[in-house]
Amino acid sequence: MSLIDKLDHNRLPCHIAVIMDGNGRWAKARGLSRGEGHREGVGAIRKVVEAAAKVSVQYLTLYAFSTENWSRPSEEVDGLMDLMVYAITRETADLKKNGVRIAYIGDMERLPENVRATLQECIRETAGGERLTLVLALSYSSKWEIAEATRKITSDVTKGVLQESNIDEDTISRYLTTRDLPDPDLLIRTGGEQRISNFLLWQCAYAELYFTDIFWPDFGEEELYEAILNYQGRERRFGKISEQI
Numbered sequence: 001m002s003l004i005d006k007l008d009h010n011r012l013p014c015h016i017a018v019i020m021d022g023n024g025r026w027a028k029a030r031g032l033s034r035g036e037g038h039r040e041g042v043g044a045i046r047k048v049v050e051a052a053a054k055v056s057v058q059y060l061t062l063y064a065f066s067t068e069n070w071s072r073p074s075e076e077v078d079g080l081m082d083l084m085v086y087a088i089t090r091e092t093a094d095l096k097k098n099g100v101r102i103a104y105i106g107d108m109e110r111l112p113e114n115v116r117a118t119l120q121e122c123i124r125e126t127a128g129g130e131r132l133t134l135v136l137a138l139s140y141s142s143k144w145e146i147a148e149a150t151r152k153i154t155s156d157v158t159k160g161v162l163q164e165s166n167i168d169e170d171t172i173s174r175y176l177t178t179r180d181l182p183d184p185d186l187l188i189r190t191g192g193e194q195r196i197s198n199f200l201l202w203q204c205a206y207a208e209l210y211f212t213d214i215f216w217p218d219f220g221e222e223e224l225y226e227a228i229l230n231y232q233g234r235e236r237r238f239g240k241i242s243e244q245i
Contacts, residue, residue, distance in 0.1 A: 022191030022215030099131030106140030
């Protein structure tokens with residue numbers, strides 16, 4: 001019996017964010033190149049997107065490439081960029097057919113032109129999707145995002161568009177790249193590490209965190225449902241006490 005049958009479909013997370021970790025270690029354990037691990041990771045993305053859509057998760061954000069990842073060996077970075085173009089091109093038609101809308105967060109200006117063009121085309125092609133919004137975090141880090149938001153807020157205060165006295169938490173949220181997205185309810189990290197690695201630091205203030213030793217290429221439908229079941233076993237109080245919930 002699939003774990004899907006154990007889920008409470010009235011208590012599903014609206015937004016799941018995922019740190020897809022472990023591609024390289026998955027490959028190393030099998031005597032393969034890191035590139036092979038990344039290619040297997042693309043297959044896991046398809047499985048998880050399909051599983052999330054099946055249970056009506058509304059938003060799925062995948063941490064695909066951080067600003068810190070630019071410091072990796074150029075050969076690996078180039079391979080990842082080529083893989084992204086291939087994967088996005090291959091999947092666009094199916095995403096559109098299945099009602100999956102692609103969105104993007106990150107520093108798009110740092111992406112190679114071919115990656116940027118391919119991503120922008122996919123965003124246009126899938127804009128009508130209403131079943132699931134799949135957010136790709138590419139060339140993204142939370143510290144970069146918060147610094148960018150701070151610069152924009154400062155600029156608007158200088159221009160008189162925004163009053164300093166009116167700046168509050170909602171103001172900052174509106175200047176982040178995620179301003180059109182709800183905050184994540186559940187953050188999943190695969191690969192055994194227990195940290196959030198500069199990912200959605202502001203947005204995950206009250207997210208439930210779920211860490212698994214499973215490497216990303218081996219993470220699929222049942223593993224996603226197991227994470228959701230774990231989430232459903234928690235009490236989310238948001239600073240209140242149980243009796244107030």
